[in-house]
Amino acid sequence: MMENTSAPTWLLEGDLIESTGRTRSRLRICRESGTILERGDLPGDPDVIWGEGVIVCPGFIDIHVHCRDDPGGSQRHKEDYFSASEAAIQGGVVLVGDMPNNPDPPCDLESYRSKRNLADERSIIDVVLYGLLIRGGTPFRNDIPWKCYFGPSVGDVDSWGDATVEEVLAPFGGQMVMFHAEDPTILARCSEEATHEQRRPAEAEVEAIRTILKTCRKLDIHAHIAHLSTADGLALIEQARSEGQTVTTEVTPHHLAFDSENRNQFECGDWLQMNPPLRTPRDRAILREALICGAIDCLATDHAPHTIEENAAGSSGVPLLDTFGAFLCRLASEGIPWEVLVERASTTPAKIFSKFSDGQYGDLQVGSVASLTVLDLNQSWTIERSQVRSRAGWSPFEKTPFPGKVIETVIRGVRWEAATSSLIQQA
Ligand SMILES: [Zn+2]
Incomplete structure (x- = not known):
């Protein structure tokens, strides 16, 4: 050179x-x-x-972030590319994967281009944009990852009508698809339960992962399971991997730090509402071990900013970009070697994003x-x-x-x- x-x-x-x-x-x-x-x-x-x-360290990469910005700009009171960049810089995050569940979602070439232009104009950090996978959609580009929502969100299965999961996913063979894995039928059945956690039980994640893995294996899709929260879901992923399937997964700082028992260590413990919700101390301990041994590929925040007022009124989502690097310091102080943390926060996410990002990330080589x-x-x-x-x-x-x-x-x-x-x- x-x-x-x-x-x-x-x-x-x-x-x-x-x-x-x-x-x-x-x-x-x-x-x-x-x-x-x-x-x-x-x-x-x-x-x-x-x-x-x-x-x-090679700059940290967070492959699951909600920057909230889109050409319509209706959510900029929560976040935009500039404020998300500032939070990322404070957290030591140099590249994010931005989720497509915007009010104005990137679900075809034109809407994707508008959002791309916006990110290029307003962001300080690097941004990989996910395309939104919708019913009747096709991979309009071959150099981007996709996001598919099972549980309720923009572009989720509620808008799929009578189309099966396999029909919706069929055009995406050979692509990487990140899945929000919560089974909508189970969520609907539990919708009258008393607490957020009861309305979104572990079983909803496990059953969704089962369906996703089976379908993606058939269609040759690289499934990436977002914000894994259950030990039973992890077991299914490990089983599929041992059978040769390409599947990756991530865990969030909140699922590693908090559980149903300790959430009130944070004085606004009822703001710790997110999808999927906090699980049991056992789940948390198993996820942590899985991050250390590599059964979970990477740390990703699912940074999901809402304002304080919105959180107090019951919005789901936790802001975590600012504390990404500091949280790794905590894991290191608990005995996880920095080499392992760098692998989970930089090297492996760089590999997962290698087809989508511009240049080599994840190491400090010439x-x-x-x-x-x-x-x-x-x-x-x-x-x-x-x-x-x-x-x-x-x-x-x-x-x-x-x-x-x-x-x-x-x-x-x-x-x-x-x-x-x-x-x-x-x-
Ligand atoms: Zn998310």
Whole structure:
């Protein structure tokens, strides 16, 4: 690769962590090409030397986020590409996969292009846009992932009429489809139950996963199960994988941190309402082990911002982009090696997105995208409501100190201070 020697670069030195191990090294990154130019024992005066306790990771990737923005703009009081970018920068997230369940959904080429243009105009971070899989839809592009809703949402099975799951999915052979797995028949049967958790029982997820895996195997679809919440669902996924099926899955910070028993550790415990809901302590423990061993492929937030008023009025969804990196610090302090966390938060999501993203993510090698996350493990951080950059304006992790925080997020060679989303300029 020929490089323009006059292009502005940064020379960085620190403890680099990849899924393959850690090294103290220097990186030269280019602000113009947005790539890593050189790595190793490089000559020159570094622009920054990060000392002991500060780690440099390949930028985190969150493949499941609701940025809420669309050309109609009717949900911008919850979030838009700019505020989501600021929250992501605070969380050390450099690339997100944005969900398509907008009021103005990207479900054909034209609507997809409008949303793409909007994201390109307004976002600071990189965004992969999911297309919405609807009845009668076809893969109008071959370089994007798809989202299919079983449970109630925009474009869900309620709008499929009498079409079967197989009929709706049939055109998507060979594609990657992320599924919101909750069986609508079971949800309908439980709709009169007293609590949110009872209205959305574990059985709804397990049965939906069973149907999805069976259908995707037949149609050769790469099924990705979103926000896995049940041990029984995990068992089905592991079984399918052991039989050679291409299937991946993710777990959210809220399903790892909270369960039906401990939710009131957060003082607004009744705001911890989401789909699928919190499960039992047993489910939570099993999901955590599965993330460590890799049976769960990645951490993804399902960042779903609503305003405080909307949450108090019973909206489902939790904002989690701001705390992505800090939450990893907590997992690390509980004994999960950083190499494993980087694999689940960067390397594997990069692989899942390799056909959809522009450039190589997930490592710190020469030629890869210069999008990095820098964390300081010497500083503990308790997020205040006033610090939340997401327009949601609250966090389920308020008042619980994190043993570390993101201090800087580099997006394609451009350095951003995490807490303020302000540009770091060359001295
Ligand atoms: Zn979601």
